[in-house]
Amino acid sequence: MLTTTLLLVMAVLLWPAAPARSRLRGIRSPLGRGARRLAHRWVAAVPLSTPSLAVAGALAGALVAGPGGGVAGAVSAGTLWSRWRARRAEALRVSALANLARALRLLVAELRAGAHPATAAEGAAADTDPQVAGVLTAFASTSRLGGDMASALRTISEQQPVLGDALEGLANAWALSERFGVPLADLVDALCADLEHRVRFARQVHAGMAGPRATAAVLAALPLLGLLLGEAIGASPWSVLTTSAPGQALLAIGACLVCAGLSWSNRLTAKAARP
Structure with a gap:
């Protein structure tokens, strides 16, 4: 404990000052700009759509958690992408009307x-x-x-x-x-x-829906929190979900139910906030 405290104190004392940080940013800026350009080109070259992201999520989930994880990854990726696109379309619509x-x-x-x-x-x-x-x-x-x-x-x-x-x-x-x-x-x-x-009403409703949207996000994250707590107390729920047939089925069904709840809540809030 004492060693950790001393190391933290030394790190704070040796933290670079503002001029040093600005010089470091100046040194890294060409590389950072080059990396951002490459990232933008990659994003432009790869067509982002709900099916493509669902396939990517399925592959990632299958590699991590087996067939049930593949189903969970596909449904989660597709739902999150659709949710983001709907929110972005709503914002663009209100901005265009304004x-x-x-x-x-x-x-x-x-x-x-x-x-x-x-x-x-x-x-x-x-x-x-x-x-x-x-x-x-x-x-x-x-x-x-x-x-x-x-x-x-x-x-x-x-x-x-x-x-x-x-x-x-x-x-x-x-x-x-x-x-x-x-x-x-x-x-x-x-x-x-x-x-x-219409624009004023849409913005007021959007602000008023911040609470329900946050509640829906918290409720959707509760299963993940339960999984982490189970691992912390040694119950090994992750092992059950990934190594047994009932666990794989529960993983897929649970992900589908969570995503269905997110989609339903997003549809309700989008209808209320549509100008």
Whole structure:
């Protein structure tokens, strides 16, 4: 115990100062950048999908824990990847709607200042996200050429399903403005208010769902904690799971049940937070 304490004290005393750490980072930075480039190229070259990750998880699980471990690894890898993709798609959708709402606010300001719709859309496109800028550029081109704006927006909404509902609303606003003479700025302003309300509601629900999501993650990790506690007290549950037929069956069934619970809870929270 005394030796360990002395070694820890010496390690703290010999810990490099900030200038030394910065010099070390400067020495390692070319290698680190090269490693990151190689990692990015590898990730780009290997197609990451739920089936491929499930196969990789099955191989890893089979090597570690036999056939039951293979089933558990496949189900776990596929479930975690699907869960991550769903969370990422939800975040991208909310971000895209928020960017579109900001861009449409700029469009409304330009329209109320007396600008032509094509000029207003081009001005708004210059100060927004590239994804939304492409939509506004197509809007400006169609308006300048005198094309069918509603059909063009509906075509763009099919190409960008993340913004599908919002673009459908913009197409309806243009159609109402042309048919009944309602000022386009007022209709787009109402659409902006709706989008902002949906984004605000989605973010509030997402924050409110942090507790249930954390609870689901903790409950999913409890079997692993029980396994570690069993090993700590000498019950050897890992040996039972990996060396006997009933253990292999229990390992596969338990992993499937845990992943089913995670998928179910994720589906519930995703439906509640969808804008």
